[in-house]
Amino acid sequence: MSTVMDEIPLSGPDITAHEIDLVTQVLRSGRLAMGPMQERFEELVARRTGCDHAVSCSSGTAALHMALLAFGVGPGDEVIIPTFCFVAVANAVLHAGAIPVFVDICPKTLNMDPVKVEAAITGKTKAVIAVENFGCMTYMNTYRAICDRHEIVMIEDACEALGGIHGGRAAGSFGHASVLGFYPNKQITTGEGGMFVTNNARIAEIVRSLRNQGRGTGSGATSGHPGSSQGLRAWMSFERRGFNYRLSEIQAAVGVAQMERLDDILERRQGVAEWYIERFMAHPDLILPSVDSETNMSWFVFVVRLSDQYGCIERDRVLDGMHRHEVGAAAYFPCCHLMPHFAHHTGGGPGKYPISESMAQRTIALPFFTGLNARDADFAAATLELMVSRENLSRS
Ligand SMILES: Cc1ncc(COP(=O)(O)O)c(C=O)c1O
Structure with missing residues (x-):
């Protein structure tokens, strides 16, 4: 076997002139954060996942962290997750101060065994993070039925499944909320980035606030920018403990171009x-x-x-x-x-x-x-x- 080949990477992004054009547009615009590209990117992902609301953020991990907090998951709460998955899922549970409860997978799907998910539910269980390992969506309806039966939250982790369809429904549409990630090994990338999607307007507003240092909702500050006097006032109004989990306009431009392709x-x-x-x-x-x-x-x-x-x-x-x-x-x-x-x-x-x-x-x-x-x-x-x-x- 010849060994004179160049290295073949495990993964890599697919960047074209379209991404470069949109990034250039942003750089020329002078608006580098919280602007129209972010809104365009969110709109494209909302449409593709069949959700009413999409909130972009700095990573899939950030999206998971905010999802847990927005649903009120905190110290003493148990969150059911697979042990076989990318570690970000378990880390997010710890970041929320909650207790990860691991569940084994089934060998065919490499996703959590639904019987074991249900068996792991206790009086302290607040949420299940249903991870679509390697894009597999086979059990999403089953997990949702279990969560609804027990009145607990299902957060669908669709970081590995954007664009997939199961039973006519898009990845990202099965949970009470879902998260996506855009690291360069993903189907689409923004370099670093993530998205939170849901049909729940109240939860989406909380996540918008959490990503932006807890700035107030309803004032335009969460989607706006301190460009006007009203915007400036809102920009300096803080209602909860938050994070800087924002995505830049430059990253959003890459995301828009990738979504269009x-x-x-x-x-x-x-x-x-x-x-x-x-x-x-x-x-x-x-x-x-x-x-x-x-x-x-x-x-x-x-x-x-x-x-x-x-x-x-x-x-x-x-x-x-x-x-x-x-x-x-x-x-x-x-x-x-x-x-x-x-x-x-x-x-x-x-x-x-x-x-x-x-x-x-x-x-x-x-x-x-x-x-x-x-x-x-x-x-x-x-x-x-x-x-x-x-x-x-x-x-x-
Ligand atoms: C299932 C899953 N959840 C969460 C994440 C975290 O995403 P990020 O690396 O953007 O924080 C990943 C990333 O690979 C993932 O595969």
């Missing part, structure tokens, strides 16, 4: 995913992501899993081999309950969430981004196949 971006990502599926379909040692028949997938990453007879040692050797050949690949995700800062919330170490642990030890995220070309995909796939064949377990 979303369909094209998703189609190209679908093409890459189909290519990988075709390539690995018959591989005896690789388990491919499963997409239910009700879902139009929005592909965030492409994660394969080594079959059951492999463990963490073999998987890490495969990853090392891929890295030696300059192929970006990663173990997605480590379990939160095994991280030191969550240990005292789990009531136990390894073994408590066996499915999550087993999955986490065998996943391999492959290079996956909108502009991944056939040559690089082929090299990444061939490298994976070689490294897996070296482990040779299937024949032992």
Whole structure:
């Protein structure tokens, strides 16, 4: 196998002249924060997620943090989350002062097992954060029914699912509120950024205030700017403890351009995913992501899993081999309950969430981004196949 290829990254943004044009427009406008681009971006995301209100912010984590606070989640409250997910989810629960209650996943969807979600509900449960791991939306209606039955809040974490459709409904439309993230590895990016969406006008107003240092709502200050005397008065009126979780106009401009190109971006990502599926379909040692028949997938990453007879040692050797050949690949995700800062919330170490642990030890995220070309995909796939064949377990 040749080793003279350039590095193939795990992920990367898809930036065109359209993004550059809109950023240039903003820079020329003199309005760099809290302006029309933010409103345009929010409008585009609201429409795409089928929600009445969208509030942009500085990251997906910030959106999660504000979502919890806006629904009154605080010290002593329990929030149900998967242990197998990106750590930001669990961090946000701690930032709100609440208690993360981890739940195991089911192996097919890699999302929380709904039966275990319901079993984890106690008198202290205030919310469930329903994470769409790798864009999978299979259980969203089920989680919502459980939350409604128990009168608790469902926050849909659609950071990995923008543009996906399940049963005719858009990602972001299943929760009482939902969050999105725009880090450069996501379907669309703003460099850094996030969005909170909901149909609840009162909650949206609280989040608008929280992102902007707790400035008052209803005065125009939350969407306005200290450009007029009335705006200045409102700009200096503060009603609650808040944050600076704002998104700049420059970031919003990138977001607008990306949203306007979303369909094209998703189609190209679908093409890459189909290519990988075709390539690995018959591989005896690789388990491919499963997409239910009700879902139009929005592909965030492409994660394969080594079959059951492999463990963490073999998987890490495969990853090392891929890295030696300059192929970006990663173990997605480590379990939160095994991280030191969550240990005292789990009531136990390894073994408590066996499915999550087993999955986490065998996943391999492959290079996956909108502009991944056939040559690089082929090299990444061939490298994976070689490294897996070296482990040779299937024949032992
Ligand atoms: C499911 C999920 N939630 C939250 C986040 C946090 O988003 P951000 O990195 O924008 O803070 C991410 C980011 O990768 C994510 O995948």
